[in-house]
Amino acid sequence: DAGVTQSPTHLIKTRxxxxxxxxSPISGHKSVSWYQQVLxxxxxxxxxxxxxxxxxxxxxxxxxxxxxxxNYSSELNVNALLLGDSALYLCASSxxxxxxxxxxxxxxxxxxxTVT
Amino acid sequence: AQRVTQPExxxxxxxxxxxxxxxxxxxxxxxxxxxxxxxSRQRLQLLLRHISRESIKGFTADLNKGETSFHLKKPxxxxxxxxxxYCALSGYGGATNKLIFGTGTLLxxxx
Numbered sequence: 001d002a003g004v005t006q007s008p009t010h011l012i013k014t015r016x017x018x019x020x021x022x023x024s025p026i027s028g029h030k031s032v033s034w035y036q037q038v039l040x041x042x043x044x045x046x047x048x049x050x051x052x053x054x055x056x057x058x059x060x061x062x063x064x065x066x067x068x069x070x071n072y073s074s075e076l077n078v079n080a081l082l083l084g085d086s087a088l089y090l091c092a093s094s095x096x097x098x099x100x101x102x103x104x105x106x107x108x109x110x111x112x113x114t115v116t
Numbered sequence: 117a118q119r120v121t122q123p124e125x126x127x128x129x130x131x132x133x134x135x136x137x138x139x140x141x142x143x144x145x146x147x148x149x150x151x152x153x154x155x156s157r158q159r160l161q162l163l164l165r166h167i168s169r170e171s172i173k174g175f176t177a178d179l180n181k182g183e184t185s186f187h188l189k190k191p192x193x194x195x196x197x198x199x200x201x202y203c204a205l206s207g208y209g210g211a212t213n214k215l216i217f218g219t220g221t222l223l224x225x226x227x
Contacts (some may be wrong), residue, residue, distance in 0.1 A: 003159075004159075031213075032215060033215075035215075035217075040217050040219070041219055042120075042202050042204075042217030042219050042220050043160070043202075043217045043218075044216070045214045045215060045216065046215070048212050048213075048214055050212075055212045056212035057207045058212045060216070076117050089162065092215075094213060096213075097213050103213055104162055104165075105162070105213065105215065106161075107159050107160040108159065108162065110159070
């Protein structure tokens with residue numbers, strides 16, 4: 001298993017545009033979480049999906065949305081991009097959403113989004 | 117408010133010296149605490165979690181609920197320990213295992 005994969009690796013967009021980021025979890029994992037990491041900061045939680053349902057939402061505007069597909073892959077969508085949306089977007093997968101040892105979150109390499 | 121504080125942005129030590137990366141948290145409930153590490157050009161990965169009580173790569177961390185701290189320690193630093201370290205917490209037993217991260221500490225081990 002290649003681990004969590006994300007695409008694209010890098011992306012440059014203009015203010016006001018829309019972007020879609022994709023994530024494929026580790027085989028057998030049913031939960032996907034999205035994090036935003038601005039330069040110099042720790043990752044900040046955006047969304048968590050489990051079995052295609054939203055389980056958690058962080059403090060982000062409605063311009064951010066996500067969904068999970070039947071194969072457990074996920075998309076993060078951001079509308080009306082702002083300069084402040086420039087960041088590394090991380091995806092993490094886990095088997096479930098609890099605190100079991102098996103629920104360790106595994107991170108992908110991230111998508112670097114630059115908004116100009 | 118739920119918060120993780122890592123007061124040091126950079127910690128520089130010499131090889132063989134002891135290391136302590138500080139982490140304090142604020143959480144109303146029973147948190148689960150983690151240390152994540154990111155080596156150069158690698159993805160973020162779990163180093164250890166307080167419920168496992170394991171020692172990974174010589175690192176240990178003890179949860180001190182009285183001081184709301186979860187400091188990461190290693191008695192003798194190695195050059196390969198140089199990396200970015202993030203302390204994180206998650207709510208225990210909730211509907212989500214979302215992580216709240218600190219701002220990270222860059223550990224630089226000098227030869």
